[in-house]
Structures are given as C-alpha cells and as structure tokens.
Amino acid sequence: MDATTKRPDRKKSPVYDCWLNYRPINAPIADAYATFCHSITCVGTSPVIESALSELAYGIQSMLGITPERTQTFQGIAIGIVEQMDGIAFSETENIDEEGYIIKRHKQGFIIAGKQDRGVLYGVFAFLRLLQMKTPPEKIERAECPLNKLRMVNQWDNMDGTIERGYAGKSIFYKDNRFSEDMEIIRDYARMLASVGINGIVLNNVNVHHYETRLLTDFLPDVVKLAELFRRYGIQTFLSINYSSPIDLGGLPTADPLDAAVQNWWCEKVREIYQSIPDFGGFLVKADSEYRPGPFTYGRDHAEGANMLAKALKPFGGIVIWRCFVYNCMQDWRDLETDRANAAYDNFMPLDGKFMDNVILQIKNGPMDFQVREPVSSLFGSLKKTNQMLELQITQEYTGQQKHVCYLIPQWKEVLDFDTFAKGSGSTVKRIISGRLFPQKHCGIAAVSNIGDDANWTGHILAQANLYGYGRLAWNPDTDSRAITDEWIRLTFGDSDKVMDVINDILLSSWHTYEKYTSPLGIGWMVNPGHHYGPSVDGYEYSAWGTYHRADCHGIGVDRTVETGTGNTGQYFPPNAEMYNNRETCPEELLLFFHRVPYTYRLKSGKTLIQHIYDTHFEGVEQVKRYRDSWLELKDLIDTERFDHVLKMLEIQIKDAAEWRDVVNSYFFRKTGIPDEKGRTIY
C-alpha cells in the first residue's frame, strides 16, 4: 500500500482544514525533518494503524513536499505497537497505558508507538503537530497518556438535518430524515476529532424523535457504516435512545424497566446491534427530562431505569450514559421554594451506589444549563459510589451562538480545577471525572459539539478553537489555557508573533468580555426565550423553566442560602458551603446566583452593584471594539477569506453586544431609577 494514495483529492483550504491544514515548512527546519521523513516503516496492521500511516504520509507530504517511502526496514520513522517493535527498548519513563503513545528519538529517526493502535494514531497526530510547530528534533520526544478514559462528543443532530442548538449550518450526518451520503466530510470530522484524542461519539441528539428512534432498527445499517468510519479513527460509536422504544418500535404496551418483556426486548435489540457493531459503545439517555419519557412514568427510579439497559449491554461491554439534567420544567414562577439548582442533586444523590458498574451519570458542569457563569454542580464529589462524567457544551447556546467570539477553555478549566473538598483539599472535578478520587470503572468527559456543514465547520472560525481546546483538555485537563491557544493559533494561522498576540488576547479574554455585557454576577439567562440569542431580561422571569432573577426596584438575585433561601449552598462540602452561603465570602462572580442583593450593595471594587452592572456593560462593548481594532492590524498577516470573515463577525458582535448593553442597562435604570455615575446614555 502506498501511504499517500488514501488521501482525498480535495482542494486544501485553511478554513475547512482547521488545525490540520499542514502549511509548508521552510528550511532550515524542513531540512532537518527531511532526514527522517523520507521513509515510514509500519509495524503491524489494523484499520486504525492504516489511518495513522495515511495521516503521517499526508502531513509530511503537505508540510515538507516529500512523499515518504514505505519501507520494511526502519530508516526514518517507524510506527506501530510497542510489543511488536522488536529490538527497540522502551524505558520505564515511557510507561504508558493502552491509549498512550511514545515518540522516541532513535538513531534512524523517530519511533511512534502505542500499546494499542489508538495510541499509534494519537502519537502520529502529536508528531505532526510538533512538526507543524517547527519543534527542533531534539525536543520532539514524548510519552503521554490521556487522563480521561472517555473523551466524547455528543452530536445534537436530528435526522431532519437540523441540529438542536447548532449554529454552524445543518447536520453533516443527516438530511431529510436519511443519512447523508457525503462521507468525506464525516471522515474529515473523524480526523479532526482523533487528532485531539476524542475516542467516542454519540451520533444523534439526546432528544430522540420519530426517525431517530429507528436508528436501532431501520437505520441500523447506516449506523454500521458510520461506526466503521469512526472506528478507523479510534472513535467508538454510541446512540441516544428513546426510552419508549419498546412501545414505539417493539409494539409492547409498556416501557416499564421492571417488565420482563421490556427487558427481553432491549436484550434482543442490543444483541442485534452488537452483531453488526462488535465495538458499539452503548446508549446515551435523556429520560424524564424536559418532557422526554423515562422510568418515572412507571413509578421506577433512575437506577431501575438505567440498570435495565445496563444489564442488556453488559455482556457485550457496552455502557449506559444517563444524563442528570432532570428538573421540573413546569415550575410555577410564583413558587419561591422550588429551586432548579437543587434538582439534579435531589434526584440523584439518593441513588448513589445503586447503579450498575456499566452505568455512568453524565452531569452538566453547572446546576442550571450551560450559562455564561454558574457554580459547579454539587453532584461532583457528592456522588461517591457512582461512575460519573462531566458534560460541557462546546456549541455556544448561551455564550454567543458562534456569532460572538467566546473561548470557553478558561471556563472549563475553572470547572475542572474546582475543588469540591469531597475528600479534603485537592478533590477537584478533574480528579473525580478521571477516576483518580473515587474508584470508577467508567468515567470521563463529554461535550456537545459545535460543528455543522458550514464551510468553516463552526460558523465562527475562532470557534474552532473551542473544539480543539475541548479535545486537548479532555486528554489532559491540566493543560494551561494559554498553551492550548498557542498551539491552536500556530496550527491554524501560522507563526506570526503579531497574529499570535492578537488572537491570544482576543481568545483568552473573550469569555469575560461576553460575561461583562450579558447577565451579571452569575444570575444567568436574561435571553430571548426559545432560541436564546440576544437580551431579554425578563425573558425567562415569569416562565415555567425555573430560571429566575427576581429583580425588583430594590435588588436582584436568588437567595440560595441555608438560613433564609432555598438551601442550595448546603449541597456543597465545607468550606465551599460556608463560602457560598455568606454574602461577604461568596465569590463575586457568583454573588447573584447565591444571594439576593440590593443595588446599593458595595462590591469589593467599592462600586455599588448597580454601578457595577452599568460599568461592566459599557466595558464589555468597548472590549469588543478593541478586538475589532486589533484584528484590523492583522490585515496583511492572514488570508483575506479568514480575515474578512472574522472582521465581519466582530462587527456583528459589536452591534449585538451594544444591544445587550443597552437593554440590560435600560432595564435596570428603569427599574431602579438610579442614574449612571458617569452620565452615559441609558434609555
């Protein structure tokens, strides 16, 4: 096999290729690389190793203009499984797990090896990344393992071609209630995911409708094809299921998990799936949540509901990922007692220890729903005897919908680094979800993807960084935000220091900037109902969704203290519980989440709350204008297509940020009558 022949004959485009665009590298570093890139020896074979070989050859060809020769004897680069690398000694410091990789310098050149074929693929992508970043050969050696076992993306794609909360066009997987026939774009998505270490994908939206229910039956042959494609990139396939499938597909009168016929139906269905997809991952389930069916219908609890599926999957090594996004979405806004923030904890804590060992609870980072700012879910650390994963949202539902630049890695880092104190200091979320704090058989991290069939995948080119960064963080949550942006910018835009500085500055500050001009101090929402874009301060205030700011002319915020509020602070371990419960020690960015505060309250800055709201909203817009101004300085340093695109998006962001500013400021000015100290225009 000639390694290069498997590459598609596709016109290279940096917009489409994202961080895999493999720009040409010049001398002298190119010459140094040429000394080992002329030949590849591949030890062993498997679909994944074939992908690794193909990627390596393609990257070298693209960056160095060299078509590497495939040789039987090691002359430049050798890739393969560690065990099969006869005569090559690996040291103890290179002790890796089954997904890890070693990049080792050798007298002939480089060895890229893994204990299993997935490690080989990850090693190749890492190696190519190092080349693209012009790493001197002597600094290329690595031995790395992923810290999280499961590193998943969840596609919220519907078979009609829409994507729930998608902001980058239509689905690449489905169209008109059939599977798409364009496998090229799906393969390129698989390449992107594998290049950052993603090892699992859920192919359909957690809200499973008529056609998607039939992924288990009529459309199973299509799922098989995609599973085969993803398998070649080390990515395991999962499906979201409809809990009522035994009724809808099986014609049974019930979907009661304790009903024997239901259990048999699922066992049989699972058996069929594994006949076609021997490495099928399992099911993702949104049950008894936002009108989706689930075990509650039959008076069963979530453990009974999940374990029934888990039993069916267990013989095949499959898992059930059960979402904890369960709350009363028909709350009366007049009800001041019920608190959505308490719901996941209240629902799942009583079940700790009752789930089978192939069930994982998938927990959103915060107790509400992917807001620009909220505390970490109190389930993390509290659940001690249950497998758990963190769910993040790459798609920017509440964070600018890929019209606004909002780089989310810093937000996710705060979540991952959050110390729950569940087993004393150091009980961070990242240690929990990677199975380092409690023994968990299955655990990890998942995120809702942000891609669609848009030419640049993500709607906003700078939003590609969120997908990239998610993968890098999922691999190693200790990675620094800045290190990720450095990498992403260099891989995506090249080496210009100016480009690096400007984009780094924009990305790393963008989340705080977005927060400044949107909902203040952890209160969340304030968006237009339904689509969630743009400001509507009261948009969810008198609704059934449990999302209230309770602003009146005196103050704003939800009292979630133990003494006088909903008791939500009591769900955390000390010292977090006390810290949140006390208005003076509560982190100010979460002040209005946990406390009801008068507008005249003085923040640590010395400003009143109302003045803080005014100031941050004016500042946020000014910061976006500065992004635009600094972007303009890149005119000659970036290709026109991407330069113009980002400029256009920043202009939209300026306009829409001003809308946020003016609506929020006007709302509070009208409500309080307190003028802006600086006399700026408020309507």
Add this chain to the structure above:
Amino acid sequence: MDATTKRPDRKKSPVYDCWLNYRPINAPIADAYATFCHSITCVGTSPVIESALSELAYGIQSMLGITPERTQTFQGIAIGIVEQMDGIAFSETENIDEEGYIIKRHKQGFIIAGKQDRGVLYGVFAFLRLLQMKTPPEKIERAECPLNKLRMVNQWDNMDGTIERGYAGKSIFYKDNRFSEDMEIIRDYARMLASVGINGIVLNNVNVHHYETRLLTDFLPDVVKLAELFRRYGIQTFLSINYSSPIDLGGLPTADPLDAAVQNWWCEKVREIYQSIPDFGGFLVKADSEYRPGPFTYGRDHAEGANMLAKALKPFGGIVIWRCFVYNCMQDWRDLETDRANAAYDNFMPLDGKFMDNVILQIKNGPMDFQVREPVSSLFGSLKKTNQMLELQITQEYTGQQKHVCYLIPQWKEVLDFDTFAKGSGSTVKRIISGRLFPQKHCGIAAVSNIGDDANWTGHILAQANLYGYGRLAWNPDTDSRAITDEWIRLTFGDSDKVMDVINDILLSSWHTYEKYTSPLGIGWMVNPGHHYGPSVDGYEYSAWGTYHRADCHGIGVDRTVETGTGNTGQYFPPNAEMYNNRETCPEELLLFFHRVPYTYRLKSGKTLIQHIYDTHFEGVEQVKRYRDSWLELKDLIDTERFDHVLKMLEIQIKDAAEWRDVVNSYFFRKTGIPDEKGRTIY
C-alpha cells in the same frame, strides 16, 4: 328539481351547524308557520336562487318537519326577483337597492324577493332566522338593504394548511400545499357567510409565499372551483397577491409598477383570470409591509404601485384593495422620535386623491395592530378623496386566541360609532366606510376570519358569535350589540331565558373583562413575542416592532402629544385632537396610549394609576370566575357537548387570566415598590 335533494346527508350537530342548526319548532307557532311553509314557488332561476331555494326548504324541513312542495303557482311562499314577480305590487317603503330584500306578507303566505338574486338569498336567510326565533307571522315583514357595499372576510390561510393567527385548527381550504378536496365544509362555510350577508372572500393570507403566489397560475383551476362554489352563495372571490409575481412567476427582472413589461404581465394575467372567473373580485395587497415586497423597492409610491394593478383590473370591473398596514418594523427601540402610531397616516395622507377609483385602501381599525384597546385610525376622515374600507380582526390574535371568551362586537361598535369630526359632528367611521360621508365608488368593511377545521369552526364555541356578529354589523353597523347577541344566542342555543341571560352577560362584558386583566388603559401589547399569547410585559419593549410602553419606576405610557410627544394627537380633527392631547380630557381607557403618566396619578375614580392596575387585574380574574359559576347554572339547559366545552374553556381562561394578573401586577409591583392598598398577593 326537488328543493330538498341538494342538502347533504350530514348528521346534524349544533356544534358544527352554529347559528344554522334549525332546531324543531313546536305548536302552536309551528302550526301557524305550516299554513304557508307547505309550498314554495320559485320565480326565476340562477345558482344563487337555487341556493336560496335549497336553504329555505332545508330550514323548513328541519324546523317544522315539513317537506315543502315546489309549486308553479304561489300557494305558501314565493321567492324570486322583484321585477319578475308579476302581479305583486311592492310599496315605496320597500324601496331596496340591488342587494336588499323584501319579506312581504300576502294572502297566500309570504313573498321573499330581491332586486337581484343575492337579495333573494339574504331574504331567505332572514326569513329562516325569523322563523327560528318564533316570530309571529304578522311581525315577519321586512325590507332591508345592507349599509356597506363590500362585506368581506379575509382568510389568512396558507397553502401548507396553516392559518396565520388561526386558533381553530388547520385551514379548510388547503392542505400540504394543495387545495383541500373536502368541498362540503367549504360549502357550509359559504352558507354561514351568506346567512349573515358576507359578499366577498379573500381566499389566501395577505402574506403570500411560494405556493400562494401560484394561485394566479398553476392553482388557478382550483381557484375557479372555489369561486364557483362561493358564487352560488353570492360571495365574490378575491386573491391576495405577491407584488413580486412578475419576477417570481413571469421571469421578469423587475416588478416595478412603471415598467411596461410588468404592466403588460399583470394585464395579461388579469385577463386570464377573468376568462375563468368572470366575476372575480380583484386583489388584496400587502405591500412594503413587514418585509413584503412592494413599490418602494423601485422608488415608487403606493399610489403608483396600486394604480398599476388597478389599470389591469379596471376593464373587468375588478378592484385593488391596498392595505395601509405600513410602518417601520425595524425600528430601534432606542429611537424615541419614531412613532408607529403615526406611520399609516404619514404614509398615505400625501397620496389622498392619487389612487384610481377602483383602488380601495383597507385600514385597520386602530393605528397599531388589533390591540384590545387603541384609538381609531386617524386615516378615517382624513382621507377624503380615496376609497376606503375598515379592516377588523375576528380572529382573536391579541384578544385571547379563542381560548378566552372575548366578544368583539362592542369594540367594533365603538370604532364604527367613533365620530371623526372630519366634516363636523356626525362624521362617524360607519358613515365614512359606507360611503355616506364622502362619495366613494367602492367601500365597506373587511375582517380576518376566525375559522378553521376545528369541529366547532372557531375553537371556542362562544367565538362563533364574533363571526355572526361581524356579518350582522357589516350589514348594518347601527345594529345594537345586545340585539346581535339576543339573536345569536337564540339561534344557537334556543329560547331559554336563563341561557339567554347568562350568555348575554358573559358575551357583552367579556371584552372589558379581558381588557381588565391584560394591558391597561390603551398601552397594548405586553404579550409573548411571536405567538402573542399570554403575558410578557417587556416582550415587545426592546424590540424592533415600534411597540413600547416605556415603563420605568416612575411612570408608564407614550407621550403622543403635540407639544412634548410624537405629535400623534395632532393627526385627529378637533375636538378629538384637543381631547386626546390633554391628559385631563383624554378618555381614560386610552390614557397610556396618548400620555406618559406617573403611577401616583389619580384617575377619575380617585384611585392612583398603580392601584387601578392592581384592582382591574384582580377584578378581571374574579369576573371570569363568575362567568364559570354562572355557566355551571346552565348544566341542564344546554347539551352536554357544548356545556362541557365552554366550561373547559372557562377553566382555561381562569387559569390564564390569573397568569396575566400575576405577571402584570408583579411586574409593576417589582418596578414601583408600591404595595397594593388591599394587601393582596403580588409576587
């Protein structure tokens, strides 16, 4: 022809038959009727007279159990054209116009005659109404003419089967972008319309999309069929058109009304239509309004735009109905100068006298958009040299969406009786639109229908009264609201005094009740954006639609005075202009429409504005509860189906009225901090 054979063999249902359910009449009055109902003599023939004959026979059969004999010689009832009634003298008091009818007692029985066949049909329906209401034979004589020439319904039906602002199911005309094949229901709709004197129908939504554009071409054969059906009931067919049709259908590069090719295209198209539908009514046009195309695109004004179509229609007697609902729907909410209330006047007044005599401007009753309360459009009376019609909305977009009972006749009566003072005292809207104040060749009244394929036509059975009442008012705007409800209740539910009292009380007070618990004192809106159901006080406050209440912690309302506001009051004639302009003389129900008022302002009741808001909102809900309680007293007086239906709807209304009450009161309490004097619960 046996008159009865044309009746459909359809199971009678009072829910479906509405006011045409023709309940059996008992002795002794039945015996009196039998003396003349045994035989019908029909003088002359036409499709309309055939319908009249068929309706008469059906009604008699249904009410009296008699199958009238069709006789050549006048023995009981004679129907036909006045001129053809040989040997029957009509007195001068029976001087009617071409649509009028005479019901005349005669020694053989009754003569029902019209100058033209439409009058005969109206006479028959009037006669049947009188029988159903058990009018003594000696009181049955009538000679009546409609006061308005055009009495139209506008269907906002789309070809995909949806109805814009429809609250009674799907379209009866269209399904899946084709015409419905169920002609029975359409024929029954035609019967209902004809029974209350409607003489024109626009078959499709004013927003004309892809498929509807093709009503002029691909679907013309279907339109022909419907036109034929409606023609049999004296109803002329009109179509809403897409102003860009020359581009979309004709492949022309422009739709510029001054372009010769465009003019020719329309002339040819109109000629084709009239070949198939010789009595085609003409076009309804929504142009340059809410993103619809129009002459503005080409730098032409509305007169140029409308006259181009009028020229094409003129040779065939067709008319152009041009809507005045033109305003800036992309207003910046921060712009305090622009006033949507001024827009129609500002757009159309400069064109007065420039329209051809077969163009009619169709003007919504108020300057905004069918709110529960707004002033009358200032165009009425101001336009002196232009044909004009009033547009009302039977479908309850902003008035409870046929979940709430909201009888609109009293609202429309206020509009019709409004004295514009355009030519001194007595220059009422009803005199203007009927052509009695200014000479107009074409004029009248139109309303957006409230029916769909719901089993009871209108979603809420009591909403049938709005369709009935609209027709009766369009026929004679001087009719008293109570007279209309008396009629409708008796025809629909029978003669029980108790039923009459309860339903009369509910209907006649329902508009004020709805107003009480929704938006106060003429300010309007405060609804959820998009679907417009339920309260959202700020729902349209920061939007582009020009609909603002400008509430802050001190006061609420829009200053539309000449001196300090948008000058809207200056569009009215004195003394209305002064009355509206002065806060002390402005009718209180419109206070917040024209004035910005502090919450502490004392109304004539002695209450502060804020207390008035609280009180009316509590009162409104209590009134609906009283409706429910009084409805319960009808349990044994009304069939179960209708009793249960209305009860269920009233329960919904109570719940949703309470939602309005609590959201509006909470909004203002939170904003003002002023407590309710009576200490009731506000959240």
